[in-house]
Amino acid sequence: MSEALLRIEDLRTHFFTDEGVVKSVDGVDLVVEPGRTLAVLGESGCGKSMTARSILKIVDRPGRIVSGRMLWAREDGGVVDLAALPPTGPVIRAIRGREIAMIFQEPMTSLGPIDTIGDQITETILLHHSISKQEATERAIAMLGRVGIPDPAARMAAYPFQLSGGMRQRAMIALALSCSPRLLIADEPTTALDVTTQANILDLMRELQSEYGMAMLFITHDLGVVAEIADTVAVMYLGKVVEQGSVDSIFHAPRHPYTQALLRSIPKLGTGGQQRLAAIKGGIPHPLNRPPGCAFAPRCDQAIAGRCGSVAPDLHSLDAGSVRCHLYAA
Amino acid sequence: MSLLDVQGLKVHFPITTGLLRRVTGHVRAVDGVSFAIEPGETLSLVGESGCGKTTTGRAILRVVDPTGGSITYRRPDDTTVDLATLDHAALRPYRRDIRMIFQDPHASLNPRLTVLDIIGQSLQVNNVARGQELEDRVALLLRKVGLRPEYLRRYPHAFSGGERQRIGIARALALNPRLIVADEAVSALDVSVQAQTLNLLQDLQEEFHLTYLFIAHDLSVVEHISDRVAVMYAGRIVELSPTAELFAAPRHPYTEALLSAVPVADPRMRGKRARIRLQGEVADPANLPSGCAFHPRCRYADATCRAVTPTLEAISSARATACHHAKILALRGITSPGETP
Numbered sequence: 001m002s003e004a005l006l007r008i009e010d011l012r013t014h015f016f017t018d019e020g021v022v023k024s025v026d027g028v029d030l031v032v033e034p035g036r037t038l039a040v041l042g043e044s045g046c047g048k049s050m051t052a053r054s055i056l057k058i059v060d061r062p063g064r065i066v067s068g069r070m071l072w073a074r075e076d077g078g079v080v081d082l083a084a085l086p087p088t089g090p091v092i093r094a095i096r097g098r099e100i101a102m103i104f105q106e107p108m109t110s111l112g113p114i115d116t117i118g119d120q121i122t123e124t125i126l127l128h129h130s131i132s133k134q135e136a137t138e139r140a141i142a143m144l145g146r147v148g149i150p151d152p153a154a155r156m157a158a159y160p161f162q163l164s165g166g167m168r169q170r171a172m173i174a175l176a177l178s179c180s181p182r183l184l185i186a187d188e189p190t191t192a193l194d195v196t197t198q199a200n201i202l203d204l205m206r207e208l209q210s211e212y213g214m215a216m217l218f219i220t221h222d223l224g225v226v227a228e229i230a231d232t233v234a235v236m237y238l239g240k241v242v243e244q245g246s247v248d249s250i251f252h253a254p255r256h257p258y259t260q261a262l263l264r265s266i267p268k269l270g271t272g273g274q275q276r277l278a279a280i281k282g283g284i285p286h287p288l289n290r291p292p293g294c295a296f297a298p299r300c301d302q303a304i305a306g307r308c309g310s311v312a313p314d315l316h317s318l319d320a321g322s323v324r325c326h327l328y329a330a
Numbered sequence: 331m332s333l334l335d336v337q338g339l340k341v342h343f344p345i346t347t348g349l350l351r352r353v354t355g356h357v358r359a360v361d362g363v364s365f366a367i368e369p370g371e372t373l374s375l376v377g378e379s380g381c382g383k384t385t386t387g388r389a390i391l392r393v394v395d396p397t398g399g400s401i402t403y404r405r406p407d408d409t410t411v412d413l414a415t416l417d418h419a420a421l422r423p424y425r426r427d428i429r430m431i432f433q434d435p436h437a438s439l440n441p442r443l444t445v446l447d448i449i450g451q452s453l454q455v456n457n458v459a460r461g462q463e464l465e466d467r468v469a470l471l472l473r474k475v476g477l478r479p480e481y482l483r484r485y486p487h488a489f490s491g492g493e494r495q496r497i498g499i500a501r502a503l504a505l506n507p508r509l510i511v512a513d514e515a516v517s518a519l520d521v522s523v524q525a526q527t528l529n530l531l532q533d534l535q536e537e538f539h540l541t542y543l544f545i546a547h548d549l550s551v552v553e554h555i556s557d558r559v560a561v562m563y564a565g566r567i568v569e570l571s572p573t574a575e576l577f578a579a580p581r582h583p584y585t586e587a588l589l590s591a592v593p594v595a596d597p598r599m600r601g602k603r604a605r606i607r608l609q610g611e612v613a614d615p616a617n618l619p620s621g622c623a624f625h626p627r628c629r630y631a632d633a634t635c636r637a638v639t640p641t642l643e644a645i646s647s648a649r650a651t652a653c654h655h656a657k658i659l660a661l662r663g664i665t666s667p668g669e670t671p
Contacts, residue, residue, distance in 0.1 A: 043520040043521060043522060044491075044520055164611055165379075166611070167611075194378035194379055194547070194612070195378065195547065195549070195588060195591045195592055196378065196587060196588060196591045196608045197378075198591065198593070199590075199591035199592075199593070199605055199607070200607055200608070202593070203605070203607065221520070221521060222593070223521070223595040224550075224592065224593030224594055224595045225593050226595075227593060227594060227595045227596055227597045227599070227600065228593045228594075228597075228600060230597070247597040248597050248598065251595065251596060251597050251598075252597075252598070261522070262521060262522060263595070265521060265522055265524070265525035266521060266524075266525070266550065266595060267525075267528070267550045267551055267553065267554035267555075268550065268595065269549065269550045269553060269577070269592055269594055269664050270553075270577060270594075270664040271553075276529055276532070277525040277528055277529055277554070278525070279522075279525035279526040279529055280522040280523075280525065280526070281526075283490040283491075283492045283493065283522075283523055284490065284520060284522070284523075286490075299522075
């Protein structure tokens with residue numbers, strides 16, 4: 001394994017609600033390598049978004065990072081544990097936006113409604129760089145042009161509501177990349193978009209990645225998008241990473257029964273259709289009602305009686321990947 | 331003989347300005363849509379946001395009133411009626427025959443009613459059943475959609491998203507409908523739950539001989555469930571075709587672009603498919619381009635396309651397309667996995 005840009009070890013982010021403790025992220029290990037794309041794949045409630053928000057320390061109360069380490073390799077060669085930083089302290093504020101940027105599913109959550117696109121981007125640039133306002137404006141215009149917004153100088157004066165969904169997404173990417181981050185966290189960035197717009201945004205993100213050499217942590221529930229963009233994939237289920245590996249091994253040699261079942265359950269384009277889908281039985285359990293042992297055991301068709309339903313499986317390393325399942329116990 | 335025959339359907343919404351609400355223009359949400367649905371088939375309406383697919387479905391249910399065209403419905407006794415012109419009292423009997431399944435299972439169920447009330451309401455309103463008989467019917471419906479009848483007195487919040495969608499399906503089935511309009515019925519569901527719901531819809535179709543108008547944007551789901559597909563763009567149908575033929579060999583440039591944009595769940599296909607990048611934005615239905623509405627984004631467009639609006643014309647017994655150049659264009663479809671593109 002090459003040097004990690006971000007190494008997450010045993011991250012746990014729990015929510016302390018009146019009804020009980022929701023273990024959104026419950027022992028997650030991830031490695032993001034420089035310039036590469038790690039996709040975190042999972043369904044609702046699996047903790048993929050909370051993992052991302054934990055990295056930037058933007059977990060809302062009553063949520064809290066209760067344990068784990070997030071080792072971030074800084075530009076100067078030093079390593080800082082993001083988990084140990086106070087969420088409003090100067091170090092994380094210097095990293096947030098500058099070294100690690102994030103884009104969201106709904107652009108309106110990261111673009112303010114009352115400032116122009118131009119003001120928001122120049123403000124971000126000025127916050128992290130000691131350059132003149134003039135230079136910041138020029139850089140913002142260049143950035144808007146780079147993400148494919150037509151007539152960028154004029155668009156600087158536009159408010160987010162004046163742009164279409166696809167253009168807003170581009171403006172948000174311009175905002176996120178304005179300080180050349182080394183890691184871009186993208187939380188379902190194309191989910192709300194139409195399929196032709198999605199294709200253009202994915203192309204743009206790939207281009208920008210090779211141009212700027214940044215790493216991406218791409219969070220999605222869409223297997224098609226993962227296949228298009230990822231180098232490595234982490235599959236999550238109820239707060240845990242159940243399988244990790246290269247994108248090719250996840251799609252062509254999936255190990256975990258959940259990964260296998262997910263791939264079987266989606267309709268595949270170009271196969272003619274009309275045949276029955278291999279559905280996964282049951283539904284995703286309520287986070288407060290987590291099954292004992294392996295959380296997937298009640299839905300798993302390969303579950304070992306008397307073991308999977310009671311004993312939590314360990315992580316087993318396999319060539320260039322890992323899987324959390326009793327079937328792979330030596 | 332078609333169960334439903336939609337001809338020249340138009341839904342235009344007025345744009346008003348000023349204090350006197352003067353009409354200054356129209357949003358042509360649906361602008362001359364024609365198609366027929368045969369009994370027992372699944373016809374899908376696909377297209378991107380703003381193309382008019384949802385408004386078409388809502389006009390058939392008369393949730394919105396059409397501003398033009400006809401919706402001819404064939405009754406069980408083979409007589410026909412135009413739903414587009416009936417008033418609300420006259421529509422009532424047909425509201426039992428044509429039902430709807432909604433996208434968001436969280437928003438479409440009243441949180442203050444029990445499952446018994448949600449599903450039983452339509453049975454009560456139509457004097458079909460009451461008392462113990464009502465409970466038995468609802469319990470039977472729950473079993474049909476794969477839910478336990480013991481859940482009768484629970485409220486929607488006690489169910490997961492997939493289970494709620496099953497409740498919505500049971501409600502649609504309660505009055506033995508003939509046509510179900512499913513508007514993005516599986517798009518809010520998780521991947522692992524979506525497959526169950528699609529299977530359920532297919533099982534129910536077989537058991538009750540249902541006809542589906544399936545409105546969706548996810549082309550993989552559409553290919554899986556439909557017999558025929560109508561592709562919409564800017565309020566019109568641009569291509570209407572049996573599913574397999576549409577995906578293998580599209581005949582409209584917009585269909586070709588749409589198919590090329592779908593991400594395929596196979597990393598080995600990455601970069602092997604030539605993707606058509608559509609420039610610009612989806613046409614604004616309040617201010618449609620001249621001629622073919624797709625021409626500003628079409629890579630095959632010429633002077634004819636800019637000036638003359640194409641009509642939906644048959645290109646074979648089962649297929650129709652609205653493109654001036656349909657006969658000469660060789661368009662690319664989806665190559666199935668394993669095949670070399």
